Amino acid sequence: MSKRSTIVDIARVAGVTPKTVSRALNDAPHVSEAVRRKVKEAAAALDYHPNLAAQSLIARRSYLIGLTYERPSPSYVVELQNGALGRLENERYRLVVLPFNHVASRPEELGKLLLRAGLDGVLLAPPACDQPVLLDMIERQRLPYARITPHSDLDRGLVVAMDEVAAGHTVAAHILSLGHRRVGIILGDPSHAASRGRLEGYRQAFQDGAVTIDDSLVGTGDFTYDVGYRVALELLDRPVRPTAILAQNDDMAVAAIAAARDLGLSVPQDLSVAGFDNSEVSRTAWPPLTTVHQPVREMAWDAANRLIAMLDGDTDSDAPRRRDHLHELLVRASTAPPASTG
Structure with a gap:
């Protein structure tokens, strides 16, 4: 097996010292462009690849960015990871994925996990982004962090947000505009x-339309398909069933479509269904799902980008710590006017 090339080999080929090679490869100042080019050409010729572990020891940094989230939709998680990984491509930083269940009941445990992981910084997705105990812990230890779609303490850390209330209002107003008045909510x-923000948006849309939410048609899920299916069956298996269902993510909405079919109902002829997220399952479902596009991938990319800028000292002191992204209603074939408005 041939020996891996080192900076000593590059120095010999380029005719410079190993220290100069290190500075040139890391784009440090006080290295001429001619020398930098010569060093990088020698590195390419020798098929040199830096040892990240050695770099970390020298710099006393791990170059690890953590991403922590709870277990919601697989599609949502994939979008989060792809967004963060997209930003880290060709960077010296690497992504460490740290899923953690029941964050709200044990934020201290998650805090200890993050602090033991040797991270340079962390991306906090829901619900970790809204846990003040967790934020207190990592702030005390000076661990840089960025929060993805938080709803509280929006002046803490780097914040990448979307207006969940406005998004909930948009999709509920669409359902009401079609003429639905007996609407189930998962x-x-x-x-x-x-979940609370989207529900508040629903309530505002119903109030604007002078329609009363029937609390007996509101069921609690957990963003998973299985629980969404069970709740949908409970809503539909009653003498007077809803003509539409608003589900707070796409997995539960697709589960509602499946429950309707198992009960012999057609979507959207007998039941309209709308979801939230614009995940892959919303586009492959049949019929294709009306949903709210939440730019998860773009927000994760943005959060990673801003965190890296902070870690590398490239952040403008006057730059806003919060950045908002827009939602979009995508009307597809799963929603239509009710068969009867009587």
């Missing part, structure tokens, strides 16, 4: 602030 995990 809530997400109550420990997630997003």
Whole structure:
């Protein structure tokens, strides 16, 4: 097996010292462009690849960015990871994925996990982004962090947000505009602030339309398909069933479509269904799902980008610590006017 090339080999080929090679490869100042080019050409010729572990020891940094989230939708998680990984491509930083269940009931445990992981910084997705105990812990230890769609303490840390209330209002107003008045609602995990925000948006849309929400048609899910299916069956298996269902994510909405079919109902002829997230399952479902596009991938990319800028000292002191992203209603074939408005 041939020996891996080292900076000593590059120095010999380029005719410079190993220290100069190190500075040139790390784009440090006080290295001429001619020398920098010569060093990088020698590195390419020798097929040199830096040892990240050795770099970390020298710099006393891990170059690890953590991403922590709870277990919601697999599609949501994939979008989060792809967004963060997209930003880290061709960077010296690497992503460490740290899923953690029941964050709201044990934020201290998650804090200890993050602090033991040797991270340079961490991306906090819901519901970790809304846990003040966790934020207190990592702030005391000076661990840089960015929060993805938090709903509280928006002046803490780097914040990448979307207006969940406005998004909930948009999709509920669409359902009401079609003429639906008996509307079932499948809530997400109550420990997630997003669930409360979307429900508040629904309530505002119903109030604007002078329609009363029937609390007997509101069921609590947990953002998973299985629980969404069970709640949908409970809502539909009654003498006077809803003509539409608002589900707080796409997995539960697709579960509602499946429950309707198992009960012999057609979507959207007998039941309209709308979801939230615009995940992959919303586009492959049949019929394709009306949903709210939440730019998860873009927000994760943005959060990682801003965190890296902070870690590398490239952040403008006057730059806003919060950045908002827009939602979009995508009307597809799963929603239509009710067969009867009587």
